[in-house]
Amino acid sequence: MDFDQTDAYLRRIGAERPAAPTTRALHDLHLAHLRAVPFENLSVHLDEDIELTAGSLVAKVVGAHRGGFCYELNGAFAALLTAVGYEVTLLQARVYDASGQPGIPYDHLALRVLTADGGDWLADVGFGTHSHFPLAFGERGDQSDPGGTFRIAETAEGDLDVSRDGKAQYVVDRRPRALADFTSGAWWHRTSPRSHFTRSLVCSLLTGTGRITLSGRTLTTTEAGERHAVELTTDADVLEAYDKPFGITLAQVPQVKKTVSSDAPGSPGSPGSPDSPGGATAS
Template sequence: MNSAQADACLRRLGAERPASPTSDVLRELQLKHLVAVPFENLSIHLGEKIVLEENRLLEKVVDARRGGFCYELNGLFGALLTALGFDVTLLAARVYGDEERLGIPYDHLALRVRTVDGGDWLADVGFGAHSHGPLAIGQRCEQEDPGGVFRVVEAGPDASGTRGGGADSDSGDLDVVRDGRRRFRLELRPRALGDFVAGAWWHITSPESHFTRSLVCSRLTEDGGRITLSGRSLTVTAPGGQREVRELGADSEVLSVYRERFGVELSGVPRVREPGGGGQESGGGE
């Protein structure tokens, strides 16, 4: 990512170019990203290609002012942080599902970010409702965040008996826990964006993927709450956790919410498509 592209990304976030890649700057950029750029899977149901290449992500998130899911959002955020002088490593994770069973390999992309003031952080703008700020990856105590109480711990066995570590991990895996529930298992081995193409393809095409079965567009609000549009169901969650849910009516109302609440301009209301439909691709890589 060149300097002009980095400046365009910063404008998308409503952020100024920082003087130095510090922990405080990382915290500010992550929060601004969560507010400005929605977590969404609309491309899958609009028949749009999802291509894990930096220029294509810039076109979508910055030029078209769209959002995306983990591979897109964290992939581009990692490129921006690198351009700003942060030491960034892409990490693969497997998400815990029902009964605390682990999902597929390359299920999720997260970022390990080292800062000039000695911070070693887990940054993530692509997991939907999660921490508002980066988590200290080396701390094993509770970390309080507006998004919940988090812990980063050595991985234990999941419901199937799978444990952390192994030949494909440099120094053992870590479990990221939110409010007492394991959310995902993180591998510490460095990855490249192209490594996640197979995981993205599965999420885009598999009938077992929750992304193919439902629509979601969600972002953090300026007051620390959350707003989510799932199909025609609009949920506004206050910072204290109180939720207000209402069903939207006409297509014009749905499109207005996408535009006014998420900054997403659409020509038509997206509807859930059958998995494997035309136009759903992932491809390329760095």
Template sequence: MDPQLPQTIDAYLERIGAPRPARPDAPALRELQLRHLTTVPFENLSIHLGEDIVLEEKALLDKIVAGRRGGFCYELNGAFAVLLRALGFRVTLLQARVHGDGGRLGIPYDHLALRVETDDGTGPWLADVGFGDHAERPLLLDDRTDQQDPRGTFRIARVHAEAGGDHGDVDVLRDGAPQFRLDPRPRALDDFRGGAWYHRTSPDSGFTRAPVCSRFTATGRITLSGRRLLTTVGGERHETRLEGDEEVLAAYREHFGVLLDRLPPEGGVGVEAGLSAPNG
């Protein structure tokens, strides 16, 4: 074990404004997920700034804790898994394929999510701090009924074999719309390198199209895409066009805690991205 890990975990908890939980139970998991979602942004800035993305635990902690940055699913959920394990939770990495337009499934290892077991006899839980606009609370992984969340009604539904559910796959739905298809077999962080490479290089990936930085707020969500600042409050969206590089850099600092010395180029490969954060 890294001898610096205990201090890093303390710094991680400080980063997300969370006290160290007394025990690894379901209420603690809910609190940690919410704190993470509201403090650590979902962002793809490294792709547009030409920064390397390293799927190793120390590198992820260095970026998110010491560097006070965010990341996309592989980075956010990869780091969150390290935090949870250090606090006594039992964590398994799971791969998922994101549902796209027309029911098309994305590539294998499109998304990294977490199966989390607690010590209070509840769960297992599906925890996720890396899917953009998604559930605020962990979801009961084995529950096949509707699960109410401040961000919508979620359901985890079995995928039958004729629909491609050969390994006990399940679809995660939000308000009736499928979000991603989850494979329950355990994975390792190295398994996601191909998916991360695809999403940082392919013109077919939503992450290469435009820089996006987004996080949960108490009342909705705030997203910065290029020079457009979008806030969602109680279901109502408000857009502000930012003028000048300094105003954009200030928005990264003030709304996301991200300190940049230069702006990522606007645009990217393919068409301009929409205002919502990409998922994955």
């Protein structure tokens, strides 16, 4: 990303260009991204191509004013962080389903970020309801965050288990990866009838007081722990809901595409589910 593209990205998330790639600046950028760029899977149901290159992802998030799922959001965020001076490593993770089983390889994309003041962080703006701020990569005790209590624990194989409020979220492989490595995982989640992304519509955004989510025609607002759900009855209402809270302008209401049933091996996990792993219900 060049200087002007970086400035455009920073304007997109309402953030200032950091004077240096510090821990404080990383925390500010992480929260700003979560509050400005929605987690959404609309491209899956709008027949839009998803190209895992930094240029394409930034063009979608910044130029098209859209969001995306984990590969897109963390892929674009990695480009921004690199452009402002951070050392960023892409990591592949497998998301745990409701029964505690990990999903397919490259199920999820997370980021390891090193800061100029010696910080080592696990950053993730693409997992729906998750930590508001990066997690300390080397910390093995509880980490308090507005999004819950998180813990990173080493597995017997040398990977890292990430849990939230005592529930396993995903397991991270520490080896560095390239963005192109996630192509198969993104393809599976875009096409498999066993992927939650092909079976549901979701658009979700962190707010200053909670979260707002449009799941199909259900608009759910959570404020201070109180949930309020409204069923939108007309297409015009749905399009307005995408436009106003999320800033997404659509020409048509997305519809869940029908998929062919399959018994092929695959992951039941849903990276970036806005409520919990293995589920596409938004909070």
